[in-house]
Amino acid sequence: MTIAFDFTVTTDRMEAFRSISGDDNPIHFDTSFARDRGFDGPIVYGGLLIAEVSRLLGTALPGHGCVWQSLTMKFRRPLLVGERARLEAEVKHETPPLGIRLIRLTISAGGRRIAEGEAMTLLPEPQSAREAAE
Numbered sequence: 001m002t003i004a005f006d007f008t009v010t011t012d013r014m015e016a017f018r019s020i021s022g023d024d025n026p027i028h029f030d031t032s033f034a035r036d037r038g039f040d041g042p043i044v045y046g047g048l049l050i051a052e053v054s055r056l057l058g059t060a061l062p063g064h065g066c067v068w069q070s071l072t073m074k075f076r077r078p079l080l081v082g083e084r085a086r087l088e089a090e091v092k093h094e095t096p097p098l099g100i101r102l103i104r105l106t107i108s109a110g111g112r113r114i115a116e117g118e119a120m121t122l123l124p125e126p127q128s129a130r131e132a133a134e
Contacts, residue, residue: 003061004088007052009044014081017045028081043078049107049115052087061089062101062123073105073117085109092118099123 014028026033027043034042050073057066079085086108093102099122107115 001061002088002090003056004086005056005060006084006086008084009048009079009081011081013048014042014045017048017051021045021047023047039078040080042081044081044083046073046075046115049073049075049079052085052107053105053119056087056089057103057119057121061091061103062099062121066121066123069100069120069122071117071119073115075115076113079107079109079114083109085114089119099125 018024018029023045027037027039028034028045029042031041034040050071053071053073054068057068058064088106088108090104091101092104094100101121101123103119103121105115105117105119106113
């Protein structure tokens, strides 16, 4: 099973993350600072990319009720603020009796691979379903 969606990290979302995280690294909000360091503009916080992964796992694959067991991500290239990106998730392995899934994640933009990794999730059965099976 594969699922994908597009997203854009706006300046407003960057400011909200900056406020919540306390990360005031100018590489994320100062255009001239970012350009002086070889980027075309401010780059998106890695934490905001992880937030998109959280949204996908918690709402779509596997969805409501899932619990992360692990996450690994490698950031390959920067995503610029305002740039449209695509997050793709593919189930690589599933253990149905336990509700465990290994999900391959890829974030891309403009033909570039931005980040990639894997998430292990657990989708526990509701308490009532477990009791009925006993």
